Amino acid sequence: MSCRGAGCGVKVTAGAANGRGERAGLGGSVRISNQHNAGARGRQAAVFKMTELDADLDHIIPASVLPPFWAKLVVGFVSLVCFARSYDGDFVFDDSEAIINNKDLRADTPLGDLWHHDFWGSRLSSNTSHKSYRPLTVLTFRINYYLSGGFHPMSFHVINILLHGGISVLMVDVFSVLFGGLQYTSKGRRLNLAPRSSLLAALLFAVHPVHTECVAGVVGRADLLGALFFLLSFLGYCKAFRETGNKEGTHSTFWVLLSILLGAVAMLCKEQGITVLGLNAVFDILVIGKLNVLEMVQKVLHKDKSLEAINYNYYYSLNAWLLLCPWWLCFDWSMGCIPLIKSAGDWRVTAPVALWLCLIGLICQALCSEDSHRRRILTLGLGFLIIPFLPASNLFFRVGFVVAERVLYLPSAGYCMLLTFGFGALSKHTKKKKLVAAVVLGILFINMLRCMIRSGEWRNEEQLFRSALSVCPLNAKVHYNVGKNLADKGNQTAAIRYYREAVRLNPKYVHAMNNLGNILKERNELQEAEELLSLAVQIQPDFAAAWMNLGIVQNSLKRFEAAEQSYRTAIKHRRKYPDCYYNLGRLYADLNRHVDALNAWRNATVLKPEHSLAWNNMIILLDNTGNLAQAEAVGREALELIPNDHSLMFSLANVLGKSQKYKESEALFLKAIKAHPNAASYHGNLAVLYHRWGHLDLAKKHYEISLQLDPTALGTKENYGLLRRKLEQMQKKNV
DSSP states (O other): OOOSSTTTTEEEETTGGGTSOOOOSSOSEEEEEOSSOOOHHHHHHHHHHHHHHHHTTTTTSOGGGOSHHHHHHHHHHHHHHHHGGGGGOOOOTTHIIIIITOGGGSTTSOGGGGGTBOTTSOBTTSTTOOOOOOHHHHHHHHHHHHHHTSOOHHHHHHHHHHHHHHHHHHHHHHHHHHHHOSOEETTSOBOOSOHHHHHHHHHHHHTOGGGHHHHHSGGGHHHHHHHHHHHHHHHHHHHHHHHHHHSTTTTHHHHHHHHHHHHHHHHHHOGGGGGHHHHHHHHIIIIISOOOHHHHHHHHHHTTOOOOOOOOOHHHHHHHHHHHOTTSOOSOOOTTSSOOOOSTTOGGGHHHHHHHHHHHHHHHHHHHOSOHHHHHHHHHHHHHHHGGGGGGTTSSSOOSOSOOGGGGTTHHHHHHHHHHHHHHHHHHHOSOHHHHHHHHHHHHHHHHHHHHHHHHHTTSHHHHHHHHHHHOTTOHHHHHHHHHHHHHTTOHHHHHHHHHHHHHHOTTOHHHHHHHHHHHHHTTOHHHHHHHHHHHHHHSTTOHHHHHHHHHHHHHTTOHHHHHHHHHHHHHHOSSOHHHHHHHHHHHHHTTOHHHHHHHHHHHHHHOTTOHHHHHHHHHHHHHTTOHHHHHHHHHHHHHHSTTOHHHHHHHHHHHHHTTOHHHHHHHHHHHHHHSTTOHHHHHHHHHHHHHHTOHHHHHHHHHHHHHHOTTOHHHHHHHHHHHHHHHHHHHHHO
16 A cells, blocks of 8 residues: 655554553554654654553553443443433522523524523623623523423433533543544544543543533533534544645645634633634644744743743632542632632742642643653643633633633643643553552542532532532622522521621622511511611612612601602613512502502513513502503403413402403402412402302302401401391291
8 A cells, every 4th residue: 555755654563662562542553644744763753652651551441441432432421420410400500590580591582682692691782791602502591491391400401411421522532632643544544542541531531520510500501512612623623634634635624614613613602612723723833733842942042031930820729729639619719718818928829839830840841841742742731721721810801700610621621631641651650550540540430429429419509509618618609699598498597697697708798788688678677677778789889679679678667758769779770670660669559649650560561561560559559549441451451461360360350340240250260269279368359259249159158268268357257247147138038
């Protein structure tokens, strides 16, 4: 068989470099074809280096799992086992805002709006927008919502678990390129010169506990999709150069353009995806262009130019620690979770010093090692570690956080590559190879166990939030979320304790003040509630929700002018605020300003047509003021918009009964009772209707049901007494 270039005719026997005659996954004796003209002897040495490194791991990775299919099967299976516990978890933490409260998932929102909204469903032009632009991720949420028939978290979680499994399998190919380079047979098939290394690195990636947030939290799909298309873009870029070598560049342009397109798709899933262009550039320079970094550094040093020192950063060391020891994991690392280093005498200064010493050591090896294979692997590993992390590093722009487990999903691939290289080097230079194998297997087992435990903590918000208390006891947001979860479950006493702790840890935590003020308002502790809410709006003057809640408290304290001013201020800062218009209408109703009340409630229903309380209050106010025709019209309008709301049926039925439209009124009462059979007032008012209508037996029946449900209802007792006397008089007449 013949081929072009100096690289042809080189026969390599896999595993020969280690002196054992073992096969390292190359399938025996093959003919190597390389796409770049280089000396056959140099290329043969490089291949031997790759196979030698891989052979050093033969005590860790058994030969029986080396075939590509089995390697990928093992990685895929392990990745699914690690996070399978989260498949039936709830929507937790940010899931409620990004999914449940995100209108972009619903069919009534045009698909085109996804391209003008941020990840949370707000318009990008809005001042309140988070500016995170991930339309393709939101589109997958929308498809999930449509196919599962609603907000059923299981289907969302299953997709995330499968995505991680697919990415882990894809990592086998990615690591085989990073470790083994682009070597091809004469038939154009890429060889995996490092099957053990690529499999071990992929396993380390698959079982890393730091991935739990991305996999078990549904919003982590942005990171998963970004990583998926990031890797596909990288592999597509590699494919372009394979085509160049074997088909005279026929398809290289196609694959380069496809790689760029996949990079754009990755960016539309998660902003971090754009960094694949940087990684492709590094790969192009080192592997395709075969830049001799050592020669370049020697030339730079010869000109007496020195590298500038890197500023120590404690937060980077914490991110590195999460990769090294992912046992202490937290859903949020903000708000005092990581106290600032305020003096050079702080012992924590040793952490960034250690980090940069390690990085500088690796960088020196990557730049200056005489072993070209080592330089390539270390440089690509560092590239995979650092480049995808750059958008979250706060070096170029503020991203709103300093430590977040989800942003380590792609950088962890670089960490796993470096760790695998380290294990290979250690195995080569030690006689205790079984000990090294035991350490590797121990790490894999411990990480799998940690993934399972952590996935269980992500199953519901209570476990997730409480798990953070021991990791970040100084994090005000952790205490806030524990308190909010308790309040949602009705445990106000415990919720107050956690909210107070959140405010103590962060005296300017306005959201904790707002929620604490709400609970105190419900417990009728109005003075303290007013103080807290007043402080919240003083700290953040545009906090519309706090202004509205302050107005509710002031209304309860009979300070009507102050309450009206608070409501108006809330609406000033949030013009489309239906709940605030509703509460303003209640204030006007208390002041007998009926026209103003109706206008406020009408504004609420215009902004939120399904605002049942506002519709109900309009019907009741018009009913109480004798405007039965207008009340009926409003009730019918409301039921057209919210046809299954039993409270609206009840209110309209009362109006129709007073208008002597008994048949229609009866139908609405019965429909409301069917929807809510244990409402005493529904049975009581239906009894009144029958009483007026002359259906006394039916009236007696529903009076009795109503009194069984609520024996303290005085009006029902009085009406029932009147009915019984009337029935007794009728019986006497009949006798």
